[in-house]
Amino acid sequence: ETGVTQSPTHLIKTRGQQVTLRCSSQSGHNTVSWYQQALGQGPQFIFQYYREEENGRGNFPPRFSGLQFPNYSSELNVNALELDDSALYLCASSAPPKGEETQYFGPGTRLLVL
Amino acid sequence: GENVEQHPSTLSVQEGDSAVIKCTYSDSASNYFPWYKQELGKRPQLIIDIRSNVGEKKDQRIAVTLNKTAKHFSLHITETQPEDSAVYFCAADPTTLTGNQFYFGTGTSLTVIP
Numbered sequence: 001e002t003g004v005t006q007s008p009t010h011l012i013k014t015r016g017q018q019v020t021l022r023c024s025s026q027s028g029h030n031t032v033s034w035y036q037q038a039l040g041q042g043p044q045f046i047f048q049y050y051r052e053e054e055n056g057r058g059n060f061p062p063r064f065s066g067l068q069f070p071n072y073s074s075e076l077n078v079n080a081l082e083l084d085d086s087a088l089y090l091c092a093s094s095a096p097p098k099g100e101e102t103q104y105f106g107p108g109t110r111l112l113v114l
Numbered sequence: 115g116e117n118v119e120q121h122p123s124t125l126s127v128q129e130g131d132s133a134v135i136k137c138t139y140s141d142s143a144s145n146y147f148p149w150y151k152q153e154l155g156k157r158p159q160l161i162i163d164i165r166s167n168v169g170e171k172k173d174q175r176i177a178v179t180l181n182k183t184a185k186h187f188s189l190h191i192t193e194t195q196p197e198d199s200a201v202y203f204c205a206a207d208p209t210t211l212t213g214n215q216f217y218f219g220t221g222t223s224l225t226v227i228p
Contacts, residue, residue: 031212033215041220043216055212056209103213103214105159107157
């Protein structure tokens with residue numbers, strides 16, 4: 001098992017609400033990437049944080065936002081929840097420069113929007 | 115942005131036979147191609163990866179090949195075992211500095227029949 005942890009493990013929200021998901025990166029990793037995995041689909045890249053700044057974003061609307069803290073842990077915030085936001089949210093940490101080490105996924109947070 | 119296609123979506127093989135999963139990518143800048151195995155309810159686990167300066171890589175029963183000109187890469191599993199049954203995802207990473215901004219295929223559900 002990797003050192004990446006996520007909280008909470010499960011979450012139920014209703015449409016229109018806001019949610020915050022948390023990720024603690026593996027020791028020594030300063031980069032955190034977030035992915036959304038809908039049921040039966042591959043993970044989709046949401047965004048990446050490197051040295052506390054957003055460093056790349058996939059095709060997700062602005063209501064998906066994030067933060068990275070000085071200890072490299074990260075938050076994913078989703079505003080105005082929609083039913084289609086129901087998914088497994090994965091975070092992964094890594095340590096650049098690229099080529100030195102690949103990234104390791106956390107166990108995920110399963111979000112259900114009713 | 116990068117677009118990764120994966121085939122087949124489902125694959126059934128007899129124990130001991132070989133399994134091949136194929137992926138294509140669109141962005142010629144992609145330079146890193148990992149393969150992940152995901153068992154039901156669990157996080158994706160890296161099983162093998164290949165970088166763009168290498169044409170083939172092997173790790174025991176698993177091998178990956180890359181054709182940069184044709185923009186396709188494949189996973190080969192030999193002497194399949196029931197414990198190989200899972201969903202397999204290919205991915206491509208077009209970044210340079212931080213890496214680890216993966217664009218995943220839609221997955222292949224592999225069933226190994228004892």
